[in-house]
Amino acid sequence: MTTHYLVLSALLFAIGAVGVLVRRNAIVIFMCVELMLNACNLAFVTFARQHGNLDGQLIAFFVMVVAAAEVVVGLAIIVTIFRTRRSSSVDDANLLKY
Amino acid sequence: MNAIRVLAAPEPALPNVQSFGHDPLWITIIKAVAIFVFLLLSVMYGVWMERKLISRMQHRYGPNRAGKFGLLQSIADALKMGFKEDLYPNKVDRFLYAIAPVILVVPAFMAFSVIPFGPTVSMFGEQTPLQLTDLPIAVLFVLAMASIGVYGIVLAGWSSRSPYAVLGGLRSSAQVVSYEIAMGLSFVGVFLFAGTLSTSEIVAKQASGGTWEVLGLSIPMPSWYVVMLIPSFLIYAITMLGETNRVPFDLPEGEGELVGGYQTEYSSSLKFALIQMGEYVNVFVVSAVSITLFFGGWRAPWPISLWEGANVGYWPLLWFFIKLVLVFGGFIWVRASMPRIRYDQLMAFGWKVLIPLNLAWIMLVATVRAFRIEGADRTALFTIAALVVVGCLVLFFRFDTVLQRRRETRAEELKQEFELLEEQPAAGGYPVPPLDLPHYHGADRKEISSGIH
Amino acid sequence: MELYVPILVLAVLAAGFAIFSLTIAPFTGPKRWNRAKLDAYECGIEPTPQPVGGGRFPLKYMITAMLFIVFDIEIIFLYPWAVAFDALGVFGLIEMLLFIVTVLVAYAYVWRRKGLDWD
């Protein structure tokens, strides 16, 4: 039973990861990261059920908090650069190179 | 602990979370359809009631043509909307534009599935509670549904591709989420007392208030949480209005500012009807939640509750319905009597008043409640209580005085600036003609075309 | 899981009704093409062209969204605490007090930096 959830979570994680790598808009990348975090949450809750302990659910709580903090910080940063550059594409952000 | 037990002792046979999930499917379907139909009818007659009541309050008749007392007015309206042109304005994102009303309305319906209407009854031979289902996190579920509703608002505004709609959508969603926080916080007091998030159990906990042993006397405590948690309820009542975009918080429909808000482009037709329906269902949801959490749910009020049979069988449906009508009546009453407030006032009220007040209240309730725990360190508790109270006061005065001072300084600055400008008009850095320069009308000069027009 | 089946039933009913209304609307209503009718409504003036992708939101709403997230998370912590309050006792009270005070510190900061003001 739990396998389905794990597969779903892996899928979500993979979608998020691919999104981060493929997409060029900072906000979209950022959303993909959030997707990955939520995929983790799903995995945690699933494993918690599988193991019959509450640790996983507890962790999910913490992850939510962290994700929220990340959202706040991330949006702040992205908005700042967006205001500066009038674009949130990371391709435009190219002052830094190897 | 015993005190808690007494307080929490449910009547036997009252439904709790364990009572759910055993219904055969057909019972479930019956209950679901019943709720659905009930809501449809409620919306229809809710609209009618609102129009009628508000007219009466404003010395008008209100709808009185279609059917007796205008009772069929809503049906007429619905039919009219059904036969109007289904518009898709030019630039809209068609899919989202169409789906937004659905997103708005479906969660509103779903939220009703955890509202308890009555105790366990025998329905076609099956013992089943008068409640579609209950969850260990039922109240959270209601909040979640309310949050999903916000997506409907945002998407409706955003997909319309119209400045008014976009701004209206943003404003309503900002408003809804802001008030959702205050709303969520106002529930905490209830949970502190009930010790559960399940709606049926919260209702059960309100069966009796227990007794408070003081000086050998057994004083019966009031059983509805509205009594003990009146600040929570008041805040909730305010957030109800804010959450459902009702007067005095109906900013999205502030015609003077935003025309119709996020629904501007939903000019008529069934999509508009769906949005309206969603809003009304939301009103019923928050009303039903208020009844469940603060007014004892389906339980009969005090004088009636003395009757043995008041809280068994299908009777509670009636009590619930009456309560619902009364709360909804409150909505209308407010609408009739309050002006709309400004958006900044609205947000400031939500963020700067409701939330801190709520938090302080929660801590106070928790501290007081902790006194009932055996073996608790009273000194620590008193300290905490004192801290909470003093902290609130200090914060309040600090902010109050600071604000006051800042206002005064600002006023002073402005005054000085004006004085300066009056003396030296060029002080602002821009070449300004002196104010007492004789006004030149140019009557005797020929106008020269600038070539622009 | 069984607890959620009824919700699903109700959701199906509601969604069915809503989608039914949507699908039936084009057939029941008339169709009269009118250019002005299909323009975005802007109190009679020419509609402002809206950029593809919906354009930009005022920053203010972002801040509201961020604050909402922060406080929503706080609520998430308050609920289990409230439910388990009797079991947690004074320890829980103190912990929650610390937590709320911490959040209030941030709240005071936001307040003072005019994060809660609208113009």
Next chain:
Amino acid sequence: MNGIQPPTIEYGQLSPLLLVFGAAIIGVLIEALAPRYLRKSLQMPVTLLGLVGSFALVLTVVMQGVPTKAAAEGAIAVDGPALFIWGVILILALISVLLINDDNEFVASAAAVPGTPEEEDAIAAGGAHTEIYPLALFAIGGMMLFASANDLLIMFVALEVMSLPLYLLCGLARRRRLLSQEASVKYFLLGAFSSAFFLYGMALVYGFAGTVSLAGINDALGSVGGQNTLLLIGTGMLGVGLLFKIGAAPFQAWKPDVYQGAPTPITALMASGTLVAAFGAVLRVFWVALGNLDWDWRPVMWGVAILTMVAGAVLAITQTDIKRMLAYSSIAHAGFLLTGVIATGAEAQNALSLKGILFYLVAYGITTVGAFAVVTMVRDAGGEAGHLSRWAGLGKRSPALAGVFAFFLLAFAGIPLTSGFFGKYAVFAAAVAGGAVPLVIVGVVSSAVAAFFYVRVIVLMFFSEPAPDGPTIAVPSVGTAGVVAIAAAATVVLGIYPEPVLRLAEDAASTLFIR
């Protein structure tokens, strides 16, 4: 009472952490309540007091005897290495904060768009954001927690507490705002990406072990059969998250960008503190939790270490910006440190490796802060003169400063009689004892390559003629001068008589990590 026992929390042991976080919260309060002109004069003492007090508390904990049991219900391990790392982080933080005190490095108003009147107004109004102090304190607290987390969940939380303020701080440079903001965005996006990996790895390990406590995972390695795939993938993903933080190849790409873009004092804090903390965490995860899995992770770690050393050393050669060069050097150093992480074995061997790593971290950290402090002082019209060509002839212009910087560079290169040499020696000696001789050979070869670009800077500074419009040397503030002096002194002392610190590291390492 039904059920829940209040957890026991060893406030005494955790007091250094609590003090730092408390100071950070007080900092936020100051931001909220104090008027603008007072803020800086309030923030600085609070920050310094917090750090110094925390250091004193660390000492007290040490005096009272290093705890043998994890604190806070096993969530935080205040053991020898943790206390040592706390001390190191606090010292590094303290001297970095002295650098941060320099207003000229930080933006006056982060929200103002560069080149707008608002920004000009903000600059004219003077001062910088004072939020940097509480932010830095939060980051420092996060670092300390990160290095002492005995439980993956705490580690994850600490990771974020450490990173999030740093993401913000990175975007606050006063000059080259776009660069700084880009650094911030890049750091944030990549950092969030990597922490998602860490989290998923954690989920998988939890799925395998049923617990996230490091000790529990270690126990489960023995008892749980099957599901090895979960464990291996989980370990890999945990590794990605951790290696990202230490900037090991192939997860090093953020480092040069971020180091270059961030305000230099923040770069100093990151380059020293974060690295120290991240190594603490890496050691805990791979030694405490996955110690019995070393046959599986060691080969991969070999590859990572080699790649990191080589990439850091080789890519640094092509750099033309001093901060980027230092970033690549930091990558190379992370590689050297990894050789110590790999060299596990019996308990004595572990203690040896740990000792080496701890000493290396001290030596490298202090020198790094010093080097970045020097970077802040070399300025031209546009702020810091980052481009290497601008450094030409600095030795003629300002022999003392250039000399100190050259000395730091020699320490990075690991020339004897500098702290860097003993650091490198300690780690390599442990690695050789642990049987990682090929790794050490790669290490020394890349040290030689790395020496090339350090020497190149020295050549530029001393053997080239100064450009006529070359950068000026800012008259250092007391803080900056102090930082340079402290770092130089530490580099010398640790290079000539490292015994006391080595002894400390040995004592700290001798107990190893408690489970």
Next chain:
Amino acid sequence: MPWLPILIAAPVLGAVGVAALPKGSDKAAKQLALAVSLVVLALTLAMAFQFPLESGKRFAFEQTYSWIPSFGVNFGVGVDGIALVMIALSAVLVPIVILASWHDADGTGAENPPKRSVKTYFSLLLVLEAMMIGVFAATDVFLFYVFFEAMLIPMYFMIGSYGGAQRSYAAVKFLLYSLFGGLLMLVAVIALYVTAGKNTFMFPELVGAVTDPGVQKWLFLGFFIAFAIKAPLWPFHTWLPDAAAQAPAGAAVLLVGVLDKVGTYGMLRLCLELFPDAAKSFTPLVIILSVIGIVYGAIVAIGQTDMKRLIAYTSISHFGFIAMGVFAMTSNAQAGATLYMVNHGFSTGALFLIAGFLIYRRGSARIDDYGGVQKIAPVLAGTFLVSGLSGLALPGLSSFVSEFMVLIGTYQRDEVLFVTSAIIGTTGVILAAIYILWMYKRVANGPTAESVSGMKDLNGREKLVIAPLLVLIIGLGFYPKPVLDVINPAVQHTLTSVGVKEQPPVAGVGQANEKGAGN
């Protein structure tokens, strides 16, 4: 009396003192530096006279202080005969170099190099002296390594800041080559410590500690490559001509005269004694490299157009001899090699200094820019000739003795390889005659070149610089016994450690033996 710590500390203190002088006191800096170096020389001589010739102990003047017990590192110093003569060599050369470099940093040379910090130059020189003494005195392998590496830095700055046009390239090349070798050695040092398992780096303890032949070979290679780079042995030599040519003359003297000897000294002391088996199995390889070095260095030297490069290449050739002597593992050869290290220091030192004087006057190092110096500046040309002849090992001059001993010693091994090597090595002597005499001819003989017509002869200071060197060259050429007396016991110790049984002397070389070694 803790002679050696004092010897190491004195120049360091002197360097600090020089650096601490107030700005503008260039002259005082020079004088102070000279004074310090003379004090060091005096101390060294005092120590040398107390050196017990027949004590039978491995090291004299041993001092051991605990330095970093965590690593098992001691500040252990002590000298045997070999180290003593090397220290003496350094102590003698430094004052000479200081005197010779009197104006190197002033910016008054013919080339008009920019004025640079005089204080820094002389304090670097003194630091370098401390390091050189330290490296020879160290009886702790780790301490040896520390000095070995730290030595690079002052030399690096001397080349890079005070050298010729290509100085920064040369300095970097020098540093990187040495550093690379040093780092390999570091690995070997660590591995030595680990495999020996004695928890100490003290040299006497480590002798014979590593027995596994495989491990020995690897460790030997680690050390050997470092020393071969330092020495420099073919094919690790490419940095030397650049570094020596670009370094200021004084620095070049110390670089080639002393610094590079650390390589051969290290081979003799560390490679051989610590890893005798490995040393034996690598002997053929090293001998072949040495022979190649001898011939290659000499041939390439012939083709040089730059005086300092030419001298540098001759040194490569000479280092081939020294390495050959070390690895021939006979008492004659090793004693000869050790003696050669000293003699080479003096003769090459003299050559570099005189070349430096020429360059200082003419402003060019190109041989073609000179001609007929003999007529203009006879003393200069004369000293040039003498030191050149010492370089080509003319009998009666010091190098001859050592070169002869090395060749004989190698020949004594009586194996095809060694005999062949000795014979080929002998051609090096002939080639040496070509490059030295040809250079001399081009510089000093022939018609006077226009550009050298105003050349001044040696002044008093310069004569003072050259005189002691010439005295030593000639003196040691005729009477090397005191030095050999000091060296021989140490060589015997080494050979015992290596476990070589002396082969019976081949008939016909007894005379040379008698003249040379006196044993």
